[in-house]
Amino acid sequence: MNDKLVSFKGNNEGIYVHIKEGDFKVIKNQLELKLRKIGNFFKGSNVINFKGKQLTIQEKDELKTLIEEEYGIAICEVEDNKISIDDSNENIVKNDLFQGIDEGQTKFIRSTIRSGQCIEYDGNLVIIGDVNPGGQLIASGNIIVMGSLRGFAHAGKDGKRNAIVVAYNLQPTQLRIGDIIARKPDDEDCKFEMSKWPEIARIEQDVVMIEPYLPKK
Amino acid sequence: MSEVIVITSGKGGVGKTTTTANIGAGLAQAGNKVVVIDADIGLRNLDVVLGLENRIVYDIVDVVNKVCRLKQGLIRDKRYEGLYLLPAAQTKDKTAVTPGEMFELCNDLKEHFDYVIIDCPAGIEQGFQNAIAGAQKAIVVTTPEISAVRDADRIIGLLEAKGLHNPMLIINRIRQDMVKRGDMMNIDDMIDILAIDLLGVVPDDESIVISTNKGEPVISDDNSFAGKAFSNISKRILGEEVPLLDLDVDESMLSKLRKLIFGK
Structure with missing residues (x-):
């Protein structure tokens, strides 16, 4: 062997x-x-x-x-920036950093990310499933969750402030975009209404903004 | 076709041991040959809950180390025909058994029993690794608390990583009155997060404490709602081919529960 x-x-x-x-x-x-x-x-x-x-x-x-x-x-x-063992990536020139925010390498994961599981990727990350509290997503590009994001997400980990985080139900315990950190408010009283539509998080003037991205429904 | 089922939760004190004892009793009541294994070496409890503490001669470590034969280590239950207990050692710790030995043990037991049910210790260290080593199915027990649900979620992830897919969920110690008031997580919220199939819901019930202290599984108490819930869970484990029945049983149980609460 x-x-x-x-x-x-x-x-x-x-x-x-x-x-x-x-x-x-x-x-x-x-x-x-x-x-x-x-x-x-x-x-x-x-x-x-x-x-x-x-x-x-x-x-x-x-x-x-x-x-x-x-x-x-x-x-x-x-x-070398974390070369994967996967042979299929060999012909991609390794030392060019992930460029894409509008387009680029993307990883698709079709499962629930549970507490204690961590997905890190040099590129965009798409989760087809939920991300539960205690689960972690770290990507150098954008993060899209086709489900509920209740865990931790860090988009644009290399400092890209124009990265975005999108989820059908965006309720992360902590959200990072580039070098900006945002978290759930502590105040129990101002419990946010569970949003009924998908939301997008992005940075505007050094602050993480969360808003629905579909025209008013 | 015998099955090895591990009962686990991650968090301690959610009712793994009680669940193991009652499911074991329920399956034995239905005429199956069942062995319950206490994998919580160093903190054994299952023998106490079953009221068999004073009959222990050999334990799981003796069996694994070939100090005694497998048959000698098994204790026959005093109430239920066909129910046997393999107790944990109290003076050793979790490292006294390896996952490989546990796997072999489960395989040996599988030949003699219809169901092998393993009571997993709390935590995710070697005790947990031992308990799941020989299992083909897993039941995750949780209570309606955020910490218990969080741990259950972690456990489900670990089980899946070990190839134990689609574990079943038991929600223990739910209080319908508190759920109604919005003071307790409801069943849908928990299933929404954990995303696994629900095997049953057990209400918070004083009779559990009473029966545990007496060393009798609550399933033998016909007046206890928790006992009925465990009895239904055992039936569901036996009748997995009839998924529609599950919902019916569940519904009628909940409506009975509601009646009890509002009747008072």
Whole structure:
């Protein structure tokens, strides 16, 4: 089962080492074997980074010295922003930050997000279901909940203040957009009427505004 | 076809043990061979609720460690034919059993019983992991309090992560008069949040306290509404193929309850 945990792959920026989930010792061994076999082929070229399995800094350093010192392959590290293990994303250039607010990568989740569950995504997030109190949504883009949002939501986590949060029933315990934080009012007496229509939260003049987005019904 | 059902809640004190004892008794009353397992090692209660405390010789840890045979660890109930208890150890803690051992134990018991019902300890640590290891179905017990519902929600998420999908919900200790006044969460609110099927609603009832102290499952008390509720829940567990009946039973129970409250 342990065969081929390590492979070299290339894209338009250079070569990177793709590492699958597995025991670090085995990974190191395999990398060494692989380099011994084909090491000369890569001599002088640039390895950009490691991908796949999340390595600790220590593990990374160990592999780096192995590659650099023994086989003379330079490593110029490109800052990786949480690369997913998923192979299908490989041909997307990794170092361009999520741009879209009006359009861009989107993740769809079709289930209820319950207390203790956390969904984090570099892109837009669409939940087809409810988000219960104690559940967390964090996205670098917009957040759309096709149900009740009763948990925590943070849209535009990289500081994008033009991100929005939309829900059929918008009642988050705490809402963050960019660097602005809003929360449910403490006052029990001014209990908001359960809104009968979907609402949108966005930032206007440094304040989170919540309003219905459909023309008056 | 035997079933392993875990009864869990996350929060403590919502009535897991009472529910386990009564469902066990109810299923046994209907002629099934049932074993109830107390997975709350170190804080055993189920034996007390069933009134079998003084008969304990061996416990679950002895069975798992092969100190005794499985049959020796089981205690036959004094009232219900076909009901057996596998008690927890009181002097050990949750780490005395591993999920793997628990899984094996459940598989062994499945061969001898129609229903294996596991009383899960509160919390989400190893005790919980042990209790759900061998289960095929889960029943989540909650009370109409925000904290209990929140914990139930977390538990449902954890159960789903472990492959126990579609757990069933029991709402315990509801007080219809308080719900009417708007001082207590109502059933619809809870189902709305938890989004799972309702197995039954048990009213808050003094007779539970009385019967628990006596060591008799309340289900044997014909005059108790909580007992009737548990009896209905047991019937629903047995008759899952007839979903329409569930609603009818539920409705008539609630209307009886209403009558009781307003009759007074």
